[in-house]
Amino acid sequence: MQPDMSFNPGISTKVIHHGKTYADNTGTVMPPIFPSSTFSHGNPEGFDYTRSGNPNFRILESILASLEECKYSTVFASGVSAITAIASSLKSGDLVLCEENLYGCTVRLFEQVFSKFRLQTKWLDFSRTDSLKLIDELKPSMIWLESPTNPLLKIIDLKKICNKAKESQTPVVVDNTFSTAILQRPLDFGATLSLTSTTKYINGHSDALGGAVCTQDLEWEDQMKFAQKALGLQPSPFDCWLITRGIKTLPLRLSKQVENAFALANALGAHPSVEWVRYPFKSDHPQYELAKSQMKSGGAIITIRLKADQKQTYSFCKNLRYFTMAESLGGVESLICHPATMTHASLNIETKKKLGIDESLVRLSIGCEDFSDLKEDLNQQLSQLM
Numbered sequence: 001m002q003p004d005m006s007f008n009p010g011i012s013t014k015v016i017h018h019g020k021t022y023a024d025n026t027g028t029v030m031p032p033i034f035p036s037s038t039f040s041h042g043n044p045e046g047f048d049y050t051r052s053g054n055p056n057f058r059i060l061e062s063i064l065a066s067l068e069e070c071k072y073s074t075v076f077a078s079g080v081s082a083i084t085a086i087a088s089s090l091k092s093g094d095l096v097l098c099e100e101n102l103y104g105c106t107v108r109l110f111e112q113v114f115s116k117f118r119l120q121t122k123w124l125d126f127s128r129t130d131s132l133k134l135i136d137e138l139k140p141s142m143i144w145l146e147s148p149t150n151p152l153l154k155i156i157d158l159k160k161i162c163n164k165a166k167e168s169q170t171p172v173v174v175d176n177t178f179s180t181a182i183l184q185r186p187l188d189f190g191a192t193l194s195l196t197s198t199t200k201y202i203n204g205h206s207d208a209l210g211g212a213v214c215t216q217d218l219e220w221e222d223q224m225k226f227a228q229k230a231l232g233l234q235p236s237p238f239d240c241w242l243i244t245r246g247i248k249t250l251p252l253r254l255s256k257q258v259e260n261a262f263a264l265a266n267a268l269g270a271h272p273s274v275e276w277v278r279y280p281f282k283s284d285h286p287q288y289e290l291a292k293s294q295m296k297s298g299g300a301i302i303t304i305r306l307k308a309d310q311k312q313t314y315s316f317c318k319n320l321r322y323f324t325m326a327e328s329l330g331g332v333e334s335l336i337c338h339p340a341t342m343t344h345a346s347l348n349i350e351t352k353k354k355l356g357i358d359e360s361l362v363r364l365s366i367g368c369e370d371f372s373d374l375k376e377d378l379n380q381q382l383s384q385l386m
């Protein structure tokens with residue numbers, strides 16, 4: 001769906017004024033929910049059956065495309081559905097070069113599902129310069145990146161890899177869930193597809209699942225719309241409606257979350273019970289300069305290593321007042337996650353070690369609460385570790 005490019009308002013305006021509500025003559029300010037599974041043949045908007053399109057999909061798609069400042073966007077039932085849609089464009093024998101720190105469910109899909117269809121994957125540390133050479137050597141059909149990575153917030157030089165991939169016309173996918181288009185624009189760096197789990201920051205209220213793929217390329221857009229209907233990856237109209245509501249406050253929420261996260265990252269770094277803090281815009285981040293050059297701010301995820309064993313780390317997570325111990329991220333409420341036993345529990349010990357995930361590591365998703373409350377909550381539980 002093409003957004004109207006004839007005017008160019010700022011981001012906060014764009015996400016609020018989405019244009020069409022598909023409810024002409026009613027004066028409705030919010031779009032209605034269109035739960036209809038089917039539409040009468042030959043209607044002017046060209047709807048036929050909700051698996052292949054619905055007014056609520058189109059409204060959200062037009063906002064996402066305007067947020068990303070790109071031509072096309074396709075919505076899906078979840079981030080994993082969006083990943084599935086992209087992977088379904090590949091064929092048996094194709095090789096995907098993947099960053100070795102991809103989101104866990106992406107890894108699981110490639111290793112346990114698409115491998116059965118002989119899709120090949122190779123896992124690389126894309127922060128190393130020698131990974132660029134392998135693009136020439138291995139001639140992959142696709143490159144799959146994520147930056148910052150989960151949970152160690154490694155930064156990948158997106159522009160450099162996209163430039164290299166362009167020489168061989170290799171499509172590059174960037175999972176941009178942790179940043180959203182507000183903080184980082186993969187398509188501007190030359191990525192072919194920008195993928196987002198809208199479940200996280202975009203919706204921001206932890207009450208709906210969704211995914212989206214944005215692109216400037218009509219052929220890819222056609223493939224995404226095809227996957228939406230052919231694989232049954234479409235979202236529900238109600239979830240799209242919720243995400244359309246949630247996205248209106250994305251710039252507002254994210255700026256509060258980033259402000260809290262930046263201040264907390266620096267405060268935590270000074271605490272004696274914290275071994276180290278990883279945050280992209282903290283000056284001791286190993287790729288601080290690169291982060292500054294490709295992101296507008298450091299985001300709202302902080303990863304810390306505690307001076308504590310597994311049992312102490314677990315009770316630290318459990319006893320916080322304002323941080324719920326839960327998977328997921330990006331909502332208005334702060335969450336804390338123990339990757340070794342939660343998001344990355346299924347990995348074997350060697351892989352965990354290689355990825356730097358151990359029992360003392362915790363990942364914080366910073367919400368919109370008052371900074372002083374979050375700081376006091378963390379400090380109080382950190383002092384229990386001394």
Ligand SMILES: *Cc1c(COP(=O)(O)O)cnc(C)c1O
Nearest residue numbers: 078079080103175177197199210
């Ligand atoms: C959550 C997440 C996904 C998957 O999204 P769902 O909406 O949960 O299916 C993909 N990538 C990243 C980076 C995520 O954080």
